């Protein structure tokens with residue numbers, strides 16, 4: 429048993445607890461076990477536009493099930509992202525490009541990081557009609573159309589990868605370096621690099637185990653985060669040159685003429701997220717991003733903080749979304765749209781009292 433010097437016995441016990449698998453999780457894992465038989469073919473799937481948790485959990489679980497003697501293939505509704513190609517290695521099969529055909533001859537489907545069949549996109553209808561058992565491993569609240577007969581879910585897990593780690597622990601499977609990298613990717617990305625509020629003490633304990641199993645944190649950082657293409661930085665440079673800040677009312681915005689985005693050779697992916705820069709300005713309550721689409725329409729992104737309601741404001745322009753993140757597509761030329769929205773934003777912010785920080 430590990431003992432850390434300088435800690436009281438009670439503190440040492442609390443740290444041991446972080447490494448043990450919560451009883452409700454081991455109970456759920458033991459319910460999954462009867463579905464898992466050597467020699468069977470298992471498909472793993474996750475939500476549209478798989479993220480680091482979806483991909484990492486799949487790549488890790490695929491190898492664990494292979495240790496248990498199963499054939500495993502990944503069948504996602506959208507292509508495996510190139511950013512996470514390194515997780516597949518030579519041993520994990522990605523059959524996503526075969527679409528629903530890849531689900532025809534399976535014995536079991538495991539759905540990861542979601543519990544709503546609608547998030548399976550083009551696979552959803554086939555999954556609704558599947559005659560093989562379906563299991564779910566997830567850390568979200570179940571959606572409106574949950575899927576599967578056996579659900580191993582816990583919303584207190586920082587990532588689905590944490591639940592896959594516990595699956596390995598409870599069943600005594602080996603966390604190889606490739607599995608450790610996959611699960612570390614899942615936890616690292618779903619916690620925003622250990623910054624979001626789901627970064628629990630246990631999340632760090634699991635990450636510690638994965639580092640001990642061979643993960644090199646700097647290499648993971650480089651492969652996942654240090655992958656920015658020059659076009660993205662050129663766009664950021666030009667976009668920041670348009671930044672306007674009205675600190676007294678808490679309004680910030682950037683504005684992208686069509687030619688600017690084209691000149692940078694940037695994609696929509698590169699533009700997404702730029703609005704976080706005006707939002708990150710100290711004291712900003714409403715951040716806006718204007719993007720001229722070049723055919724008489726301007727896409728406006730609205731981001732708010734505190735008690736400012738971006739959704740309410742976006743509805744004035746026929747848009748919508750979430751309370752803190754909304755969007756609208758407005759017909760008009762960029763300068764006119766900008767002037768109209770900025771004037772309305774100034775007026776709106778006057779009506780919303782500043783919340784305590």
Ligand SMILES: [Mn+2]
Pocket residue numbers: 481482541567587588618
């Ligand atoms: Mn997740």
